[in-house]
Amino acid sequence: MPHRTHASSVAARLWRRLRAEWTELVRVQKSDRPWQLPAAAAIASGGPLLAAAWHGNLALGLAASLGGLVFLYLPRAAGARGLARVAGCAIGMVASHAIGTASQVSPAATVAATGLVAFAAALLCRWRGVGPPAALFFVMAVSIAAQTPVHPGRALLNTELLAAGCLLALAVAVAYRLLLPHDIAATPARPAPAGGVVILAESLVIGSFVALSLAVAQAAGLERPYWVPVSCMAVLQGASLRAAWTRQLQRIAGTGVGMLLFGALAAAPLTAWHVAAAVTGLTFVVETLVVRHYGAAVVFITPLAVLLAEAAQLPGQVAGHSVHDLMQARLLDTVIGCLFGLAGAAVLHTSALRSLVGRWVRRDAR
Template identity: 35%
Template sequence: MVERIATIAKEELRLLFQLKKTERLWHIPLLASLCTGVPLLLGYFGGRLDYGVLACIGGLVILYMPSTSMEHRMLTLLLCAFGFIVSFAVGAAFSFDPIFSALALGLFAFAVNWIVHYFSLQPPRNFFFIMIASMASCMPFDMAALPTKVGLIALGTIFACLLALFYSLYILRRIPSKVSPLFVRTADRFMVIESVVIGGFICLSLLVGHLLRLDNPYWIPISCLAVMQGLNVAHVGRRSFHRILGTFVGLGFTWMLLAINPTALHLCLAILALQFIIEMLVVRHYALAVIFITPLTFFLAEIGSGFSVDTNLLFAARLLDIVIGSLIGAFGGWVLHNKQLQRIAMVHVAHRRWRRR
């Protein structure tokens, strides 16, 4: 038993310092940084950083661009852009009440996960749709401002799609594209069960944040979802540990960046650079990427308010959010990948279908 634990610990320690190989081109990180940085800089020079933040969130749709033909690339991006707009609208529309907000987010997460798996959408799969809905659900409810906010998300996605179009026109002349059908549909019983589990735990995580009266509880469901995306129980536990460790180190890195008293322009440029670094690292080492994700998300959340709140309190709140969300996600991942529970659920679904006949 002791030898088994020592072997596992040694393997986890090795993986903690291992960089994975990847065939991902540096073009995608550059595109991602431009799609987030340019709208942010336009918002800064236009005197509306809050508008720039919303538009740069929409620009993240560029991460869904597949390495396929022009038709498949643009159709995928346009559909994902529509998904981003719907995600923000759904989250913001139900932000008037914490209970309704958590229930709506859970149902939305169920629907998104089912659709993403049904059409075999490539990574990052359901993550950014649920992330945007979660962030919008925790914003102050303002129905009058909702069309403007949704429009800014749409503008960010439009900018990303235009940039993807020009990039694709260039790159497809140099690198042959993969042949891929426009829609690959897959359906199985576990897909529904997985969607139910993910929707339930996303709902629970946001509800926990509201019950604890945390300032920005959307980090709890985001962390929960990020951890639950593990491939198996061991991978889920590893992602949970890496996320907590990376956040802890990342908060120290954020504190050092803020110690030099950067201006709003410096923060915009830092966000642009951090996005590039994150996309270079996230496919190689998750914990290392989280170190840079922490300051990026921190700057995006607080740049509009000018860091008017005590940063030490913000650091403590962020670490608490990540720890709670990662622990809930670890439990959710165990439920999701537990073989015995999967068999029970499969039998239950099959029995219900047989009774309907």
């Protein structure tokens, strides 16, 4: 009898835990984000592809479309001063892309470059209080650039195109502020910033795990694993270990569903106009959903990111099996990146790290 009572108690606790986990996974947040903001982001990212489709050369618009994402660094709480942040992030995006392109000389250089950009982006974003997407797009820029084979004569052109996309994003941000000057939310209360040594230590952890995730993916022989460090960084940006755990579950599940959506898109004949329209529409949907439910947004983030990285080669891959292989590869990338991101978050949010940093500070103060 006591044994049955104990088993019932364990089952009840497990059921409550599973219910709490499910509630956390499906929780939908409220949002005061106006529809004009996702629309402006869609213009900044989709505009270059629409122009490229008009000129019949989709490849020229892909790097510029990636640069257009820098519009999302426009803070709603900073008024016109937020434009300076967009300009600064644009410089960072261009530098990240250039570093990634230069790192194609060897796999070791690619790992080092990706880890360096992740470290520097995390350090600067935490130091300056840059909120989401924070360091994520810088890692995306360096990772896609590093993993996309490019003719040496065209390497500089791609970076120039990304810079042009960043300029378009800045112009869209200026227009957005002029047309919607009332859309300036109250500045949210921020916790006291961590000390410089703590920020440095946390950024080192982030950069190390992002680099390690890519190194393991390369050692495993994965082809173009650009989504591994991106997924790792996305999980590492969780505000707590609990948030990182929830985010990695949402990202894996969302990527699985998102790959089915990408498969449906790739199964149809994809012209340059179709790709441009898809990127524009997906950007609008992502920026509408991401503040409400991260997992739902990932369903649309997945085909968006794959189109930005693969669209130039996609017409030759639509012969069924190649698209299927691509879907499997990106899902495997996500799982590996999320696992390393969760491991890094466990280190990042443990009290042992802060205790170690505290000992360094006290030792240096003597």
